[in-house]
Amino acid sequence: MDERQASNRTCIAVAALLCALLILVATTAGCSPAGSGGQGGSASASASGSASAAASNASSHPGGIASNPLSTPIEDKNASPDASSDAAALSSAASSAAGSGGKTGEGGANSSGSSSSSAAVPEQAPAKPRDIRSLPAGEVVTAQEIEAFGEDACFTVEEIDDAVFARMQGNSYGADCTVPREELRYIRVLHADAEGAIHVGELVMNVALAQEVCEIFRELYHAAYPIEKMHLVDDYGGDDNASMADNNTSSFNYRTVPGSSNLSKHAYGRAIDINPYYNPYVPNPSTIMPDGTWQYADRSWSWTYKIEEGDLCHRLFVEHGFTWGGYWGNPDYQHFAK
Numbered sequence: 001m002d003e004r005q006a007s008n009r010t011c012i013a014v015a016a017l018l019c020a021l022l023i024l025v026a027t028t029a030g031c032s033p034a035g036s037g038g039q040g041g042s043a044s045a046s047a048s049g050s051a052s053a054a055a056s057n058a059s060s061h062p063g064g065i066a067s068n069p070l071s072t073p074i075e076d077k078n079a080s081p082d083a084s085s086d087a088a089a090l091s092s093a094a095s096s097a098a099g100s101g102g103k104t105g106e107g108g109a110n111s112s113g114s115s116s117s118s119a120a121v122p123e124q125a126p127a128k129p130r131d132i133r134s135l136p137a138g139e140v141v142t143a144q145e146i147e148a149f150g151e152d153a154c155f156t157v158e159e160i161d162d163a164v165f166a167r168m169q170g171n172s173y174g175a176d177c178t179v180p181r182e183e184l185r186y187i188r189v190l191h192a193d194a195e196g197a198i199h200v201g202e203l204v205m206n207v208a209l210a211q212e213v214c215e216i217f218r219e220l221y222h223a224a225y226p227i228e229k230m231h232l233v234d235d236y237g238g239d240d241n242a243s244m245a246d247n248n249t250s251s252f253n254y255r256t257v258p259g260s261s262n263l264s265k266h267a268y269g270r271a272i273d274i275n276p277y278y279n280p281y282v283p284n285p286s287t288i289m290p291d292g293t294w295q296y297a298d299r300s301w302s303w304t305y306k307i308e309e310g311d312l313c314h315r316l317f318v319e320h321g322f323t324w325g326g327y328w329g330n331p332d333y334q335h336f337a338k
């Protein structure tokens with residue numbers, strides 16, 4: 001038994017030595033080709049491959065970079081996909097620079113000279129944003145243009161400059177006007193129509209109300225409360241009937257109350273008529289202003305541009321201390337005054 005055990009032991013020892021040699025040969029032979037290419041396999045092999053593999057790597061790689069068998073595949077793993085993904089990122093950044101440059105307008109011009117122009121071809125070249133501050137009332141503006149100049153620049157209250165005053169004179173501001181120009185302000189806003197298009201709007205109002213009215217319209221704009229048109233009544237020659245018939249929202253007009261010699265609050269810029277075609281004035285049971293709008297004097301049904309008690313427009317003006325003509329015995333549904 002002892003001899004057998006001894007011979008068995010020597011056999012086992014020899015076998016173990018042979019195995020060790022085989023492993024050594026196998027690993028040293030396998031490393032160099034695998035080291036250059038098959039990192040996927042060597043990552044798992046080296047994880048179980050013990051220190052002997054590390055030692056053999058150290059000796060077989062002159063640079064000694066492979067002394068950390070774990071770091072090699074990880075670095076390589078990172079290196080090769082990163083290299084390709086970096087290249088991909090660069091190319092995609094280049095193409096997106098060309099593409100998104102097209103979106104913002106400004107960058108597009110800079111990158112358009114590059115070779116990536118083919119990527120920009122499918123993109124529609126956008127128009128350069130116009131300066132909203134110089135656009136006339138009624139112009140439809142884009143979200144890009146609003147962003148380019150900032151929303152604050154689209155909601156302004158200014159003194160009546162010579163250009164605006166020239167428009168007013170002989171129209172809303174007749175020769176008999178007793179309201180000093182200095183008591184009026186020119187307001188510019190944005191407003192959404194019922195289709196969601198954003199327009200430039202303008203008003204002349206009393207200096208005492210101008211700022212809060214500007215803020216009210218900013219809230220209405222944010223809520224996309226529909227307002228179809230907002231031009232100075234001067235664009236209608238100061239003719240309130242023409243302005244109402246065109247569903248034009250307006251304020252200042254030095255005039256009397258229809259059928260009376262009393263000055264209207266519009267004469268001081270302290271009243272505003274909103275979406276007037278769809279919110280008519282009924283001064284007596286047989287008259288409606290503007291003409292042909294009797295169906296909108298019946299407030300029992302709903303339609304686009306109707307001012308409803310409790311809707312955002314009504315609520316905001318009432319909250320700011322305005323009275324609504326819709327409550328009058330001879331109702332004026334378009335009219336808010338303060």
Ligand SMILES: [Zn+2]
Pocket residue numbers: 266271272273332334335336
């Ligand atoms: Zn009015």
